Amino acid sequence: MKTIRIILAAVSVLISQWTFGQNDSVPIYTIMYNQAPEGFDYPLIGFVNNGHGNHKGAQIGFINTNLKAFTGAQIGFVNSIGDYQNGLQLGFVNTTNGPVNGMQAGFVNTSTDTVNGTQLGFINTQANTSTGLQAGFINTSTGKLNGAQLGFVNTNPVEVTGAQIGFVNTTGNLSTLQLGFVNVADSLKKGGLPIGFLSIVRHGGYQAIEMGYNELFPYNLSVKIGIPAFYTTVNGSFNPDFEDEFAVGAGLGSNIALGSIFFLNPEAYYLFQFNAENSITRASFNLGANLSSHVQFVVGPSVSWIWYAKDYDVIDPAFSFYRERFDENDELIVGLNAALRIKLSK
Known part of the structure; x- marks a missing residue:
């Protein structure tokens, strides 16, 4: 039995060597190399699979290539199609030199035309219109x-x-x-x-620099960036009367137009005092006005929730409309916010 297996393997190698350079219209079906001419729509399973012309079926091996359109599944380490793909490419590198109608799943997926389907991998690229999903790094x-x-x-x-x-x-x-x-x-x-x-x-878009005043910090500087409907803000605050004078934080806001001049401006942000380790969560509901194409003014009530890191610590506001201490760490303050903004966006 062992002798027969050796003879069959030798014959297979001889056939592969004899036919490898022959006319591509001749089918080749060996363990190492498979060649499928136009119309030979049988599964190609081997180390290297090469389809000439249009091909349907499956190619399963280390290297799978098809010179024209391919309908079916290519499963291997490197898969390439010279025209459009209808089906699946599953491997480390998948390339299609035409439209993809189906899925490419691998480490690198590329299509030089449209993708109507899904690309799943570490790197996904396509050079024309895509309808579907690209998911990867x-x-x-x-x-x-x-x-x-x-x-x-x-x-x-x-x-x-x-x-x-x-x-x-x-x-x-x-x-x-x-x-x-x-x-x-x-x-x-x-x-x-x-x-x-x-x-x-x-x-x-919306980009602005704001200088503001409120009951907790008389000096506030923030940068706002995004779009009028939704922007983020980075804040820095200073009060020389506090033991911990500085606080920094970030938040979000929105400009809701009421016409060409006025707008509503709800905003919320978080501040942190690094030395005292106090945290301040603040929300304001402002009414804004466009003083010019690049200058805005906002004013409105604000609510601040202060969490004190040290029990019974105190931050005294310059003024307040309402103030409530709930326990040794939590306090609510209702105050006022006013600010001038310089718009950087058109």
């Missing part, structure tokens, strides 16, 4: 994306109409949701909403 789409990008870094220079969810999201026209730590868009269209710690919209 780095997702790039150079054409319009009618779907979603989920990953650490998501980029699209044209337009995303689905969603970008990741640590860093960038796009040209934003008409959908961006959810991440850093969001960048060239312009904002109807329905666009960036939500993150830092959201930069070049056209249609």
Whole structure:
């Protein structure tokens, strides 16, 4: 039996060596190398599988290639298709030199045309319109994306109409949701909403520097960035009368237009005093006015909840409309907020 297996293996190698350089219209079916001409729609299972022309079925091996369109499944370490794909590519590297109608799942997935389906991997790229999902560490789409990008870094220079969810999201026209730590868009269209710690919209965004006063801190400086409907703010406050003079924090807010001049401005943010270790959670409901194209004034009531790190510690406000100490660590203060903003955005 062992002798027969050796003979069969030798014959297989001889056939492979004899036919490897022959006409690509001749099917080759060996353990190491399989070749399928046009119309030979049988599964190719071997170390290297090569399909000439259009092919249907399956290629399972270490290296799978098909020179034209492929319908079925390629499963291996490296998979490549020379034309459109209908089906599945599952491997370490998957490339399609045409539209993808199905799924690419691997470490690196690329398509030089449209993707109508899903790319799942560490790096996903497509060069034309995409309808579906890109999920990976780095997702790039150079054409319009009618779907979603989920990953650490998501980029699209044209337009995303689905969603970008990741640590860093960038796009040209934003008409959908961006959810991440850093969001960048060239312009904002109807329905666009960036939500993150830092959201930069070049056209249609909101960037402002604010100098304000309230009952706890007479000197306040903050930077606001995002869009008018939703922006984030980084705050720094100073009161020379406090034992711990400085407090820093961050929050969020919204400008709700009431016309061309007035707007409502709800805001909430958190402040922390590092030396005293006190935390202040503050909310204000302001009425704003556009004094010019770049100057805004806001004023309104505010509520502050103070948590004291040291029992029965006290922060005395300059004034208050209402003040209630609930226990040794928690206090509520109702006061007033007023600020002048310089808009940096158009």
